[in-house]
Amino acid sequence: MHTEEKHNDIDELISLYISGTLDEPSFARLKQWSLESEVNRVYVRNRLEVWFSSGVSGDGASFNKNEAFDLFRQRIAKAEEKQKQVRRFSWKVLYRVAAVILILLLPLGAYWQGKETVKHTFADMTVEAPLGARTKLHLPDGTLVWLNAGSKIVYSQGFGVDDRKLSLEGEGYFEVMRNEKVPFEVKTKEVNLKVLGTKFNFRNYPDDAEVTVNLLEGKVALHNEIRPMQELYLVPNERMVLDKLTGKMTKSHVKAENASVWINDELFFDEELLEDIAKKLMRSYDVEIEVADSLKNKRFYGSFKIMGNTIDEVLQTIASTNRMKYRHEDEKYILY
Known part of the structure; x- marks a missing residue:
């Protein structure tokens, strides 16, 4: 042979x-x-x-x-x-x-x-979701991961041997396979998260003003990397928001499942900054959006289907609140 x-x-x-x-x-x-x-x-x-x-x-x-x-x-x-x-x-x-x-x-x-x-x-493995798309994968330990548009994770090929650590840039939804001997850890520049087995949504794009973690099941521990403080723990239907400028970390009760509707091709804004909403829209529709300084601190609530709704239809709905206007010029959407 x-x-x-x-x-x-x-x-x-x-x-x-x-x-x-x-x-x-x-x-x-x-x-x-x-x-x-x-x-x-x-x-x-x-x-x-x-x-x-x-x-x-x-x-x-x-x-x-x-x-x-x-x-x-x-x-x-x-x-x-x-x-x-x-x-x-x-x-x-x-x-x-x-x-x-x-x-x-x-x-x-x-x-x-x-x-x-x-x-x-072992070498590092990188998995990315391009703009305008989402990526679904299973990690070597059986954990399910969804990556939102413009996101990536990096983990060792040895993931699960002695540790289960990965770095995240962007937004990911995780259904973690339980293993009490080897905790699951997500590391970012501003916040590190540690769990044993749970479901959560973690968003931390480099150009976002805030980091958010929404817990659907289980329990997570959050470590603030910006300023010293005790670890913050979340239980189901709690959300952590960290201000990247001040390092202030706050916790609130929410309907956590709304944070992960994007895996079903939906957009959901729960009193989010318009500037961050614009970034979501840019990633989802692969377009360029500019937000006027006077609007960057305004927050909006809304829910949209990505498929079946154009970017113009979404912006028109937001504009119908009479809290903003928009126009399209030079291949760019301007919110003012």
């Missing part, structure tokens, strides 16, 4: 393993091949890293994240049952697939060395 054909065959086995359809004889074959050489072991590890991080599988096989994650937990549970008498060996139940394969394929004595190799060879 030629090298390329051999690797294609191994690729198929790896993809079937991730999708949950690899039978025992084939798994034994994959294990044997990986143990034949260091090159083979690295090949398997790298293939799993690329596929699991990108959320796709090889040609001719269907990748199902939920099935793969369930299979992963089942196999780890069986392995832990067999290894109960080995006190010196303890596996973390939520290791990523790359780390799991190392556990399954390497001799026990080489496991810790393999784990460290994986951790130090």
Whole structure:
């Protein structure tokens, strides 16, 4: 068998393993091949890293994240049952697939060395949502993330091995997979958030005047990075707003689910600054909007469907409150 054909065959086995359809004889074959050489072991590890991080599988096989994650937990549970008498060996139940394969394929004595190799060879992964669009993804730990237009997250390929930290720029809706041993953390320049398992919406675009976090389920801890203060905790249907200029952090009761309606192609303004509303509209419709200084501190309330409503229709509705006017000139909307 030629090298390329051999690797294609191994690729198929790896993809079937991730999708949950690899039978025992084939798994034994994959294990044997990986143990034949260091090159083979690295090949398997790298293939799993690329596929699991990108959320796709090889040609001719269907990748199902939920099935793969369930299979992963089942196999780890069986392995832990067999290894109960080995006190010196303890596996973390939520290791990523790359780390799991190392556990399954390497001799026990080489496991810790393999784990460290994986951790130090991980690169950062960046996922972005372009202007005028939204992006949906699942993180390696099973957490669901929606990114609003003009947003991005950055996380290590080792996400879930020893920590679950990511950085956010823009707006994201998160449904966090619970893991009491490894907290989930979102880091931004002004506010850091830590949870175990919950649903929340976090908005912090670089050009916004405020940072907002709306909690739908669970509990979150918020750390102010602008000025010293005790951590602020939110419970469901509470919202935190941080003023980026002063560092003042305030909490209020809200209907938190309204903050994440954008994942359903809707816009919702809950007494938001017109300047921030304009930025939302620019990202959603990929247009340029200028707000007069006299209007920047005005707040508005409203709800709109993005699909089926043009930018002119949205602005006309806001203008109907008689609190602003707008015009379109030089390929730019001017609010005054």
